[in-house]
Amino acid sequence: MQSITLEKLLCERANQNFSDYQIQAHRNWRQLLNIQLESIEDRANQAFIEGLENIKDLIQDIPSINHLSGFLQEEIGWQLWPVIGLLEADKFFYLLSHRYFPVVTFVRSNTDINFSPFPDLWHDIFGHIPLLFSQTYSNFLQYLGYQYVTVENANRKDIKQNIARLFWYTIEAGVCYEKGKLRVYGATQLSSIEEIKYALSDRPIRYPFKLEEVINFPVEDDRVQDRLFEIPSFEYLRVIQDDFDSYLKS
Numbered sequence: 001m002q003s004i005t006l007e008k009l010l011c012e013r014a015n016q017n018f019s020d021y022q023i024q025a026h027r028n029w030r031q032l033l034n035i036q037l038e039s040i041e042d043r044a045n046q047a048f049i050e051g052l053e054n055i056k057d058l059i060q061d062i063p064s065i066n067h068l069s070g071f072l073q074e075e076i077g078w079q080l081w082p083v084i085g086l087l088e089a090d091k092f093f094y095l096l097s098h099r100y101f102p103v104v105t106f107v108r109s110n111t112d113i114n115f116s117p118f119p120d121l122w123h124d125i126f127g128h129i130p131l132l133f134s135q136t137y138s139n140f141l142q143y144l145g146y147q148y149v150t151v152e153n154a155n156r157k158d159i160k161q162n163i164a165r166l167f168w169y170t171i172e173a174g175v176c177y178e179k180g181k182l183r184v185y186g187a188t189q190l191s192s193i194e195e196i197k198y199a200l201s202d203r204p205i206r207y208p209f210k211l212e213e214v215i216n217f218p219v220e221d222d223r224v225q226d227r228l229f230e231i232p233s234f235e236y237l238r239v240i241q242d243d244f245d246s247y248l249k250s
C-alpha cells in the first residue's frame with residue numbers, strides 16, 4: 001500500500017469557485033446561520049460559543065475557504081483543505097494529523113436546511129471550526145488523526161474502526177455536562193436545528209461514556225442520532241485521549 005502524503009493529496013484538493021454558488025445557496029447559508037445562532041443558545045457548550053466569536057464576522061455569508069484558512073493558520077495553526085465530497089477515512093485522518101481540516105465546498109439545498117444526511121460547507125465550518133480554538137478539542141482531533149495514520153501503516157483494521165467510532169461519538173455526536181447542564185459539542189448537532197434539539201430532549205438514549213463501549217458501538221451516520229454518550233465535562237476529552245492511549249498500548 002502506498003502511503004499518503006500531502007503532495008499526493010493535492011490532486012484531490014478542490015477549488016472553491018464562488019460563481020458555482022447560486023443565489024439560493026447564499027440564502028440557505030444566511031438562513032442556517034440565523035436559525036442556528038438562536039438554537040445554540042443554552043444548548044452549545046461554552047468552548048463552542050467562545051470559538052464562534054472568533055470567526056463570526058467571517059461567516060456571515062458563505063465564507064472564502066482560503067481567507068478563513070489563512071486566518072485560522074495565523075490564530076491557531078490549523079488550515080482548511082477544500083474537498084468536493086466525503087474523503088476516504090485514511091485521507092481524512094491524515095489531513096487531521098497535519099492540522100488540516102477538510103471542508104466540503106458545496107452548500108446544502110433548501111430542502112435540507114434542518115437536517116442534512118451529508119456534510120456540507122455549513123456543517124464543516126459552523127459545526128467544527130469554532131471548537132478548533134479549544135486546545136483540548138484540537139489536540140484530540142489531531143491525536144485521532146495521528147493514531148489513525150499510525151495504525152493504517154500497521155494495517156490494523158480493528159483499531160481503525162475503533163478510532164472512527166471514537167471520532168463519531170465525540171467530535172460528531174458528542175454531549176457533555178457543563179455546570180450540571182447537558183450541552184452539545186458534536187458537529188452534527190451544532191450544525192442542525194433538528195439534531196441539537198433532539199440530542200437534548202428526552203428522546204435519545206444517552207449512556208455514560210465508557211471507552212470500551214464507545215469504540216465497539218456501531219455508527220449509523222445518515223440519520224438523527226438517537227444513541228449518545230455523555231462525558232462529565234468537555235475537558236474530559238483529555239482523559240479519553242489518555243485512556244485510548246493506554247488501550248492502544250495494552
Ligand SMILES: [Fe+2]
Binds near residue numbers: 123124127128172187
Ligand atoms: Fe463533521
